[in-house]
Amino acid sequence: MANFIDRRLNAKGKSTVNRQRFIERYKKQIKKSVSEAVTRRSVTDIDKGEKISIPTRDISEPIFHQGQGGIRERVHPGNDQFNQGDQIERPKGGGAGEGSGEGEASNTGEGKDEFLFEISNDEYLELLFEDLALPDLQQTNAKQMVEFETYRAGFTNVGVPANINIVRSLRSSHARRIAMTAGKKKQLAELKSKLNELENTPGTQAEIIMDLKQQIEDLQKKIDSVPFIDSFDLRFNNFAKREKPSSQAVMFCLMDVSGSMDQATKDMAKRFYILLYLFLTQTYKNLEVVYIRHHTQAKEVDEHEFFYSQETGGTIVSSALNLMHEIQQERYPADEWNIYAAQASDGDNWADDSPACRQLLAEKILPVSRYFSYIEITRRAHQTLWREYEALQEQFGNIAVQHIKEVNDIYPVFRELFKKQPS
Amino acid sequence: MTTTNNHFTEADSVKKQPLDDGPDWSFSLLETYMEEIEKVAAFYKLDSYPNQIEVITAEQMMDAYAGIGMPIGYTHWSFGKRFIETEQGYRRGQMGLAYEIVINSDPCIAYLMEENTITMQALVMAHASFGHNSFFKNNYLFKTWTDASSIIDYLVFAKNYIHECELKFGVEQVELTLDSCHALMNYGVDRYKRPAEVSFKEEKMRQKDRESYLQSQVNDLWRTVPKNRDEQKHNQQVNFPNEPQENILYFIEKNAPLLEPWQREIVRIVRKMAQYFYPQKQTQVMNEGWATFWHYTILNHMFDEGTVTDRFMLEFLQSHTGVVAQPAYNSPYYSGINPYALGFNMFVDIRRICENPTEEDKKWFPDIAGSDWLTTVTFAMENFKDESFISQYLSPKIIRDFKLFSILDDDSCNKLSVSAIHDDRGYHLIREKLSQQYNLSNIEPNIQVQRVDINGDRSLTLRYVPNKRIPLGGSNEEVLKHLHRLWGFDISLEQVDASGKIIKLSQCPPPSEDSKMTTL
Numbered sequence: 057m058a059n060f061i062d063r064r065l066n067a068k069g070k071s072t073v074n075r076q077r078f079i080e081r082y083k084k085q086i087k088k089s090v091s092e093a094v095t096r097r098s099v100t101d102i103d104k105g106e107k108i109s110i111p112t113r114d115i116s117e118p119i120f121h122q123g124q125g126g127i128r129e130r131v132h133p134g135n136d137q138f139n140q141g142d143q144i145e146r147p148k149g150g151g152a153g154e155g156s157g158e159g160e161a162s163n164t165g166e167g168k169d170e171f172l173f174e175i176s177n178d179e180y181l182e183l184l185f186e187d188l189a190l191p192d193l194q195q196t197n198a199k200q201m202v203e204f205e206t207y208r209a210g211f212t213n214v215g216v217p218a219n220i221n222i223v224r225s226l227r228s229s230h231a232r233r234i235a236m237t238a239g240k241k242k243q244l245a246e247l248k249s250k251l252n253e254l255e256n257t258p259g260t261q262a263e264i265i266m267d268l269k270q271q272i273e274d275l276q277k278k279i280d281s282v283p284f285i286d287s288f289d290l291r292f293n294n295f296a297k298r299e300k301p302s303s304q305a306v307m308f309c310l311m312d313v314s315g316s317m318d319q320a321t322k323d324m325a326k327r328f329y330i331l332l333y334l335f336l337t338q339t340y341k342n343l344e345v346v347y348i349r350h351h352t353q354a355k356e357v358d359e360h361e362f363f364y365s366q367e368t369g370g371t372i373v374s375s376a377l378n379l380m381h382e383i384q385q386e387r388y389p390a391d392e393w394n395i396y397a398a399q400a401s402d403g404d405n406w407a408d409d410s411p412a413c414r415q416l417l418a419e420k421i422l423p424v425s426r427y428f429s430y431i432e433i434t435r436r437a438h439q440t441l442w443r444e445y446e447a448l449q450e451q452f453g454n455i456a457v458q459h460i461k462e463v464n465d466i467y468p469v470f471r472e473l474f475k476k477q478p479s
Numbered sequence: 480m481t482t483t484n485n486h487f488t489e490a491d492s493v494k495k496q497p498l499d500d501g502p503d504w505s506f507s508l509l510e511t512y513m514e515e516i517e518k519v520a521a522f523y524k525l526d527s528y529p530n531q532i533e534v535i536t537a538e539q540m541m542d543a544y545a546g547i548g549m550p551i552g553y554t555h556w557s558f559g560k561r562f563i564e565t566e567q568g569y570r571r572g573q574m575g576l577a578y579e580i581v582i583n584s585d586p587c588i589a590y591l592m593e594e595n596t597i598t599m600q601a602l603v604m605a606h607a608s609f610g611h612n613s614f615f616k617n618n619y620l621f622k623t624w625t626d627a628s629s630i631i632d633y634l635v636f637a638k639n640y641i642h643e644c645e646l647k648f649g650v651e652q653v654e655l656t657l658d659s660c661h662a663l664m665n666y667g668v669d670r671y672k673r674p675a676e677v678s679f680k681e682e683k684m685r686q687k688d689r690e691s692y693l694q695s696q697v698n699d700l701w702r703t704v705p706k707n708r709d710e711q712k713h714n715q716q717v718n719f720p721n722e723p724q725e726n727i728l729y730f731i732e733k734n735a736p737l738l739e740p741w742q743r744e745i746v747r748i749v750r751k752m753a754q755y756f757y758p759q760k761q762t763q764v765m766n767e768g769w770a771t772f773w774h775y776t777i778l779n780h781m782f783d784e785g786t787v788t789d790r791f792m793l794e795f796l797q798s799h800t801g802v803v804a805q806p807a808y809n810s811p812y813y814s815g816i817n818p819y820a821l822g823f824n825m826f827v828d829i830r831r832i833c834e835n836p837t838e839e840d841k842k843w844f845p846d847i848a849g850s851d852w853l854t855t856v857t858f859a860m861e862n863f864k865d866e867s868f869i870s871q872y873l874s875p876k877i878i879r880d881f882k883l884f885s886i887l888d889d890d891s892c893n894k895l896s897v898s899a900i901h902d903d904r905g906y907h908l909i910r911e912k913l914s915q916q917y918n919l920s921n922i923e924p925n926i927q928v929q930r931v932d933i934n935g936d937r938s939l940t941l942r943y944v945p946n947k948r949i950p951l952g953g954s955n956e957e958v959l960k961h962l963h964r965l966w967g968f969d970i971s972l973e974q975v976d977a978s979g980k981i982i983k984l985s986q987c988p989p990p991s992e993d994s995k996m997t998t999l
Contacts, residue, residue, distance in 0.1 A: 078559030
């Protein structure tokens, strides 16, 4: 008789270790795939895993196998038209069954070119932020705006009348009354029964009865003098306040879209925004993103237009800062929202405008912002804007200015921007 | 549909109450079915190992898949890759999971998937626990090459050993060694010679297993203490190895000069795995054909007995038909000959030849026409592998039924030509060609260790002997890198063509400029 075993409850995921080994081994390729995905994904779309594709040749396990050519003879089923001696054109490419040997086709790179699979959201973020040590950042992030909330914190003996807790107050009054009168009541009962006895006994002296009556009266007075409620009994509901980090934040993405910004530069900026977004979502429950692009004029746009439309013309940075300030004033009051801004530019600006930017930042924007980061993506020498911002950096603690030359610089720069700040 | 064994029907079907046909199953129902199947199997004298049936979930089935069907596997990234592939394929619905996986072990372990209906479970039990099981136990290749009673123990040993190595020498080192061994896994068996008798082999194994002994042998070969001149002269003339060695992994294990003892053991483990799977590679058609033939025969027998219902039979036949379907060469589903279809039809055909031979059969198969079918199919199962089975038993009827035709692809001609079709002139040729198609030595390149320069730079030379001018595929340089890692000294690969001319194909490390640095 066969032996039946139910293995369904055994641990599944016997292959988990092997899967991790695989990911570990191809980390380089997977990371490449992940960083390509960054460009493809929307800034705010970070909640799902990512499809990864690795070129099959990179992960193939080489074996000795036969190549194309030579003389082969293969038998196929389903003959519907051929006779012995028929000549057939050689099919181009991988004709049916003309692969190199049984079951080896995929190993020889004839099959799929890409090995596709999915990694989970966690794996994705982990790979994306691997160099960034995000967990550290979570604890040391920039200052947050603080809100207070009131919450019940038990009961106290002091408080305002409005907060009296009636049930508890009466309960303690009751207890106090019992405690203070119990002995006397017992005594009283004894005296009363004695008096009763004496009154029914003939020949009792009137003085003794009078004395007893007097005692009873005194006791009764004492009992009656215990107050029904005393300030000692009062219990008040206690309310306390605690700090609550504000859970809403707004992130302004400012970008120069003038002719001098090419798509590669924008893609770099986009990664930076994604990083910032991810970083902020770790801290804030409700995060809004406002995209402002500008050339000589600024405009609030949606994400797609932000990254993928090309404009020509000059550059006036202050237009974007102005617009940001207006939007902030109107929709995101500083006492309710944590305000973050990230500006990306190639450093071009109309030279006369740079001092205006500085002034705008110093007077209107920086005082209400948690953090303002400016990244300059360029290989050229810095221009006026950079110098103005640098000057601001000395004056304010919540502005950071960094220079990015190529994609690889983004992580280090981001890390630099959000490194632990001396509080 | 053809029902078998009609002579049983009348008497039994009347009184018998058929078994519950589900579709849900329970363990007690599985046991009832198993008992019935076992009775029928005993009736047909199927000789098998005891059965162990494990019910698992789809996810666990994917795990089992990834471990190439081994119940216990050592850790390696390539299994992870296989798992991811399986998982992706399954999720996208590109492929269904196999209904069953069966392990060649004693007791024979078969996995049933939780979500199958009772009909499918019965099919799988008949297929795996009696079909495959009896094949494993009785086919000569499995008997010579595998030891069902010890495989599970060996797998446990291998897993633990490799884990210990990882702890001692680091995951990376172990992984590198395994990668290299896997690259040469197909060259870890003796293809052209039979292994020695099992008892002798076991004796020898035990002896050789001792690492110190192994190492001392290697040390002896690579002795660098100067010998007297006569001996040296003598040595230089001797070729090493004396004869070309086809089992490259074995050669490495015994002779590689720089391997650590633990690496030798890993080479050995991979070699053992290769050996364990070797018979399966050579008996795909027969093994699947045999198992399919038996699930078909057993379940039909049960139907004739009235043990199973019509509904059960319809569901069974539908899935059976899917299993043995053979798409034609021009169908989008065509991917070569379906081993289930070919094997099943051949066994059914052998039975037909025994029971109802035609004139043609009598001419083609004088020995078996009219003989006892059970003896004949059992003999066929026991004594052949795919290649010889086809060349022995492929009948003209099967060739006609499958409409087989043979295409000759000679790269020196512009066009392909049809060398044979399913007609009188073609039967023999098709039979021969199809048989050759299953000859592993035609599929896997013939590469052997040709010589080792033991007194010089210790370089190792492999020789490729092409079959029908078929060149070696492009990945050979990668494989040489792996071999180089194991051997530790230069590796070169040469090819000898039909005229006996020797060409150097590749070298590892690749020849650098003019300076030939040997770092000894």
